Amino acid sequence: MIDKGEKLFLRLLFVFSFCAGIGMSLPRETTLYAANKQTNESDKDALATAQHFEHVFEQLVEQVKPAVVSITSVKVFKHTQQKKKMPEDRFHRPSPGPSPDEESDPFRDFRDFFGDEFFDRFFRPRYPEGEYKIQGLGSGVIVDSEKGYIITNNHVVEDADELKITLGDKREFDGKVVGTDPQTDIAIVKIDGKNLPSAKLGDSDTIRVGQWAIAIGSPFGLTQTVSVGIISATGRANVGVAAYEDMIQTDAAINPGNSGGPLVNIKGEIIGINTAIFTRSGGYQGIGFAIPINMVKIIMKDLVEKGKVTRGWLGVVIQDIDPALAKSFNVTVTEGVLVSDIQENSPAKEAGFERGDIVIEYEGKPIRDVNHLRNTVAQTEVGKKVKVKVLRDGKEKELTVKLGEQPSELFAAAPGAVPTGKDLGMTVQNLTKELAKNLGIEEDSGVIVSEVQPGSPAAMSDIREGDLIKEVNRKKVANVTEFKKALSEGDKEKGVLLLVKRGEFSRYVIIRTKEK
Known part of the structure; x- marks a missing residue:
């Protein structure tokens, strides 16, 4: 006998099987319709997102690009021909001795035999006398539409006799240098014009590695060129571009001619001024550097208001x-x-x-x-x-x-420091008044390094004869006795900590002893 519960279960099973059979009997196109419809909707959403993202780039480029200018610097030099007098005896030319230039001249023997005038006439390139102009090309960005101020690099305008500024709308202006700061490689140029475009300055302290970065400029003379990348690193120093460096690194393509142009964020704000590249080929290799705009703001304020930078x-x-x-x-x-x-x-x-x-x-x-x-x-x-x-x-x-x-003549890091210690391969002696006078030392206490053994720990640590040791392991030493005592009391595992003076500056140095 089948109870009511079993009857209900069998009926439901029959209904489900019937519906499934109907579904299996439908054409394949019908069964895939819903899935394809869903996929198409997903593709449309992805395309819409990509187009929106693309539109953001279009808008920010349209916003900033008109303010980016091409800067042509012109340097003028005069060339005159120097006529040389023929020697009286070209075969036995008397001479007090070769000059440095003559020593490095591979054609010196030919010159002595034929004479300079004959040699120069046939072998040396000759140019007519007169004025010659050398052109350089860089970029810049207008940041004040009313006063016509342009930010660029110092090396773009340095020593230029003329500056020609070309805007994106083909207008040309004569540029005037307001001020330069070689220690940061920043320069401010001014043009006089109406209806000038300008770009907005951002905040470089807020940028983060991985954010979008857009470089705009005139690489190789190709004006209004846009390249896109990311912020690769911040706080880069020791790049070798300027004395004060806190560079933004980017992989946005930067090439010769981009110097002075803006590095822009996704909001269309200037976050840096492109200034250098790291390259072995002379062109783009994925590593470019820009000066943070917050540093530029301070330099620009000083140059515009004071005509110089105070630090x-x-x-x-x-x-x-x-x-x-x-x-x-x-x-x-x-x-x-x-x-x-x-x-x-x-x-x-x-x-x-x-x-x-x-x-x-x-x-x-x-x-x-x-x-x-x-x-x-x-x-x-x-x-x-x-x-x-x-x-x-x-x-x-x-x-x-x-x-x-900061004094204007002051920009120097302390020179290399000097180490010493027991069995470090060096000899010291007391600082006497006569010795201090001969060495130009104003100190009245300490010990002088009198000898350094080649290849010793002292030599490897750049210890030099004439260095003045003022402290050993944070203890002042006035003579050799105190020097030896301080060495003996030191912790050999930590090494020997010295305060060494060379020239005008002192510096701490650690020397590792051979004893463990």
């Missing part, structure tokens, strides 16, 4: 802190800047900075390295009081310093 100044000699130095100073920081010397009558001296302080914060912001601190101080307004946090003997201390103006 903040602490008056300290600094070096990067590494794990070895951190261990010697009994700290665990991996970032920061070590103060190795303090200049007399400087803001740092008045504020109470001490040799051995490790700068970890400036105005509440962490300090990464020497380049970071130098740039930050330089961009701070002269006369402003700032708070600097340092580690002194392992403890945090906050100092308030009123920044001075």
